[in-house]
Amino acid sequence: MKISIKNLSKSFDGKVVLNNLNVEVENFHSLAIIGPSGGGKSTLLRIIAGLQNPDQGEIYINDNKIIYDEKLLKEYRKTIGVVFQSYNLFPHLTAFENIVLPLVEVHKIKKAEAENITSTLLNRFQLSEHAYKKPLELSGGQQQRVAVARALATNSKFLLFDEPTSALDPELTSEVLDMIKELENQDKDLLLVTHEMGFARQSCDYVLFMYNGQVIEQGKSEELFNNPKTPELKNFLNKVLEWR
């Protein structure tokens, strides 16, 4: 896929969070966004997801401009899947209902068909035995896998993840990353904000390093990790890799 971001800016209460960001990446299936917290990663992802409006600037996904008009955004959001760090699932619904409900309510798919899609997905990701459990009866890793399955249910080709494993224990992290890896192998396009440097390095094609509201370094994963150029990225990698 291809993404172009032009002169993108966003402030909250006078505080600049995205500072005239410019980036263009093409021919990738998986793009990792890394960087210290507070750098604007989540804000950028939410703007790409059409969940927040920029103050200024433009974003093109495969040469299609995202138009920040509420009616068009509603349609646009239906074409992508989004998974956040936590609080993804409706707590009062079972895993099964969590997937069926948006298909019926948002995507206007008939209930029987939605249930079919849901069973197939839960089966595919070895989640069938948990279908009738509510989120609190599932481990964090299982909850996130249900959330990923839900993001996939509509067959969107383009998926956004914001630190999907940062609330999880290490062994649960790997089961979610395994699932994300499997999506990549199936030709889905992914944009992933992550602190999992091993995953960004081994599984993502391309990496953006965000710092203070700008992308200050970018490159193919291996190159970027093997040969960081800016002092900011060197410092960041030293810190996050120190105890590994």
Ligand SMILES: Nc1ncnc2c1ncn2[C@@H]1O[C@H](COP(=O)(O)OP(=O)(O)O)[C@@H](O)[C@H]1O
């Ligand atoms: N809705 C909001 N209202 C006010 N400030 C916000 C809002 N969203 C993000 N921010 C601020 O923007 C900055 C960048 O946040 P964020 O995009 O979450 O960065 P990151 O994901 O890289 O940690 C932070 O200082 C954060 O407090």
Ligand SMILES: [Mg+2]
């Ligand atoms: Mg964030």
